[in-house]
Amino acid sequence: MRKLIVAGNWKMNTSVAEGVELAKKVSEYTVSKNLPAQKQVVIAPPFTHLAPIAQVINADKVILAAQDCAATTNGAYTGEVSASMLKGLGVKAVILGHSERRQYFKENSEILLKKIKLALAEGLDIIFCIGETKEQREAGANLYNNVIKAQLVDTVFTLTPEEFKKVIIAYEPVWAIGTGLTATPEQAQDIHAMIRKAIADNFGQAVADDTTILYGGSCKPSNAAEIFAKKDVDGGLIGGASLKADDFAKLIDAR
Numbered sequence: 001m002r003k004l005i006v007a008g009n010w011k012m013n014t015s016v017a018e019g020v021e022l023a024k025k026v027s028e029y030t031v032s033k034n035l036p037a038q039k040q041v042v043i044a045p046p047f048t049h050l051a052p053i054a055q056v057i058n059a060d061k062v063i064l065a066a067q068d069c070a071a072t073t074n075g076a077y078t079g080e081v082s083a084s085m086l087k088g089l090g091v092k093a094v095i096l097g098h099s100e101r102r103q104y105f106k107e108n109s110e111i112l113l114k115k116i117k118l119a120l121a122e123g124l125d126i127i128f129c130i131g132e133t134k135e136q137r138e139a140g141a142n143l144y145n146n147v148i149k150a151q152l153v154d155t156v157f158t159l160t161p162e163e164f165k166k167v168i169i170a171y172e173p174v175w176a177i178g179t180g181l182t183a184t185p186e187q188a189q190d191i192h193a194m195i196r197k198a199i200a201d202n203f204g205q206a207v208a209d210d211t212t213i214l215y216g217g218s219c220k221p222s223n224a225a226e227i228f229a230k231k232d233v234d235g236g237l238i239g240g241a242s243l244k245a246d247d248f249a250k251l252i253d254a255r
């Protein structure tokens with residue numbers, strides 16, 4: 001089902017105690033709003049915070065997500081956390097393909113597809129991030145559209161339509177992440193429409209119409225409503241502004 005989602009990607013921020021407090025506030029606010037089933041709130045705290053946060057949120061109202069998972073099931077992989085371990089904690093979704101993982105941890109489509117498959121095998125939803133860099137944007141629409149399409153073709157477009165139903169796409173232009181630069185509502189809409197068309201070409205129109213496509217990159221209370229109002233924008237993946245309960249509440253209201 002196509003949903004309206006506001007998701008907070010906390011990245012490597014907050015102590016466990018601060019994170020638990022923030023999660024409690026988000027949960028209380030979300031419960032107080034009594035949102036319809038189509039409208040969902042997701043938080044993605046660091047791994048260390050997931051277990052205590054699972055204890056304090058209303059899991060029917062707030063979806064607990066992880067920021068990554070391992071590309072292997074188990075064994076001698078020091079430092080890694082598997083999809084099944086996450087599932088055991090009450091995690092329901094995982095962010096994969098974030099540009100910071102692609103850039104700093106050299107995650108390519110081959111690695112990401114392994115992670116996607118393992119997460120799906122555990123029944124987790126996937127928030128799959130795609131987007132172009134500043135240089136690619138400056139090279140023109142032909143190039144950046146192809147870059148974004150290739151990120152889909154090599155990964156989630158190889159899934160079955162049934163598997164793809166568990167995938168939420170997050171369009172996050174790399175030049176807008178944490179930079180204060182936001183895509184204009186029109187720029188976001190253009191790319192979201194292009195992505196939805198690519199999904200239709202690959203899986204058919206019905207699947208495309210059902211897919212949730214989020215925008216991410218310097219979303220904040222002052223710009224979110226305008227971006228979220230666009231036809232093909234189904235919500236946001238929020239970094240910085242998800243760390244302040246008041247700002248995140250405004251973003252929930254903006255959607």
Ligand code: PGA
Pocket residue numbers: 009172176177178179216217218219237238239240241
């Ligand atoms: P930002 O991050 O909102 O801080 O730009 C978004 C993201 O990386 O998901």
